[in-house]
Amino acid sequence: MKHQLQQKFNEIYHKEAQHAYFSPGRVNLIGEHIDYNGGLVMPAAITFGTYLLISPNEDNVFRFRSLNFDENPTVPVQDSYQKDGDGWFNFPLGVIEHFTRDSHKITGLDMLFFGDIPIGAGLSSSASIEVVTSFALNELFNAGYDKLTLVKIAKSVENNFMGLNCGIMDQFAVAFGEKDKAIVLNCDTLEYDIVNSNLGNHVLAIINTNKSRKLVESKYNERVEECQTALKDLNKELSIDYLCDIDSATFAKYKHLITDEVVRKRAQHVVEENDRVKLAADALAANNLAEFGKLMYGSHDSLRDLYEVSGKELDAVVEYAKTNPNVAGARMTGAGFGGCAIALVKANAFDAFSKELEVFYTDKIGYAPSVYQSLIGDGVGTLLVTSEA
Numbered sequence: 148m149k150h151q152l153q154q155k156f157n158e159i160y161h162k163e164a165q166h167a168y169f170s171p172g173r174v175n176l177i178g179e180h181i182d183y184n185g186g187l188v189m190p191a192a193i194t195f196g197t198y199l200l201i202s203p204n205e206d207n208v209f210r211f212r213s214l215n216f217d218e219n220p221t222v223p224v225q226d227s228y229q230k231d232g233d234g235w236f237n238f239p240l241g242v243i244e245h246f247t248r249d250s251h252k253i254t255g256l257d258m259l260f261f262g263d264i265p266i267g268a269g270l271s272s273s274a275s276i277e278v279v280t281s282f283a284l285n286e287l288f289n290a291g292y293d294k295l296t297l298v299k300i301a302k303s304v305e306n307n308f309m310g311l312n313c314g315i316m317d318q319f320a321v322a323f324g325e326k327d328k329a330i331v332l333n334c335d336t337l338e339y340d341i342v343n344s345n346l347g348n349h350v351l352a353i354i355n356t357n358k359s360r361k362l363v364e365s366k367y368n369e370r371v372e373e374c375q376t377a378l379k380d381l382n383k384e385l386s387i388d389y390l391c392d393i394d395s396a397t398f399a400k401y402k403h404l405i406t407d408e409v410v411r412k413r414a415q416h417v418v419e420e421n422d423r424v425k426l427a428a429d430a431l432a433a434n435n436l437a438e439f440g441k442l443m444y445g446s447h448d449s450l451r452d453l454y455e456v457s458g459k460e461l462d463a464v465v466e467y468a469k470t471n472p473n474v475a476g477a478r479m480t481g482a483g484f485g486g487c488a489i490a491l492v493k494a495n496a497f498d499a500f501s502k503e504l505e506v507f508y509t510d511k512i513g514y515a516p517s518v519y520q521s522l523i524g525d526g527v528g529t530l531l532v533t534s535e536a
């Protein structure tokens with residue numbers, strides 16, 4: 148892959164790329180719509196991700212090229228930058244803007260991006276490109292930031308430059324992920340444990356519903372606001388910073404304070420999902436995949452009925468999974484509204500699972516899903532640049 152990219156870089160820029168970086172995408176095993184509510188999540192980095200090959204130029208411009216998109220703009224070096232339309236290059240441009248605003252002199256760059264994460268599938272292609280760019284600029288311009296600061300920069304670009312009020316989970320996962328491990332992250336304190344993602348004789352399947360996601364941003368930001376309303380209502384009698392500061396039992400006592408019925412349902416999901424992550428971490432540590440799987444199904448049902456971010460495509464995947472005795476559990480992963488589901492499938496039954504699911508799903512939805520066997524990989528890093536690599 149890198150070798151081909153180096154060749155492409157040569158073709159485009161007529162010189163060698165001096166540096167190469169990679170940042171993965173992520174799946175979230177459990178703990179959905181929890182990060183911006185200050186609770187626990189359990190993501191893992193995957194082996195799909197974004198490659199960035201880069202060399203400085205003397206032309207005082209940023210050249211953004213991608214093998215995934217036709218839009219390839221050249222932007223002059225300036226004192227500040229603004230989002231320009233909806234093009235992909237706004238993600239790296241937002242990172243350049245952030246470093247520039249923090250008084251780092253970012254000079255001309257020739258860049259080539261390539262991503263093998265299915266775009267818009269809820270596997271954090273955006274966090275991946277933000278983090279790979281932050282990591283690269285930090286190294287190239289000796290900004291001296293630690294990894295957590297790079298994560299915060301990437302999140303800030305998503306929030307303030309791109310306008311999505313997301314939490315910190317995705318950027319954290321793609322930066323701190325480790326091969327064959329999951330992260331249990333407390334999104335309030337940012338304390339985390341790297342835990343064995345010991346799936347025994349099961350593998351992790353990623354099922355892309357191939358449903359194009361529209362209006363994700365506005366629906367996502369609406370959910371964030373609903374949680375803020377619930378928090379305000381609960382604080383008529385409580386004094387909490389986040390919905391995840393209370394457990395299900397406390398919620399049951401105070402939920403009457405939330406006046407709007409829909410908002411109450413949203414908060415119920417958040418509080419119960421946070422409790423589920425604690426149980427899921429215990430189940431994983433005890434190698435109890437059956438229990439872990441049940442919690443995944445519970446998470447999906449709650450996202451469908453209480454948080455209302457699923458959809459008939461994601462539901463169809465989980466509906467099929469429940470009928471297959473070789474599946475321990477399944478759920479939607481990421482923001483929802485289409486995108487991907489994950490399932491824990493017995494390794495020796497993966498092929499049959501994949502075929503049967505395709506038939507079931509196509510029959511119900513009218514087009515096929517894409518099913519991958521996912522590997523859990525490392526977080527962002529530098530790649531060696533050699534023409535033989």
Ligand code: GLA
Pocket residue numbers: 175178179180181182183313314315316317481482483
């Ligand atoms: C998106 C956001 C994350 C998180 C998930 C839902 O991936 O970027 O911050 O909120 O949705 O869990």
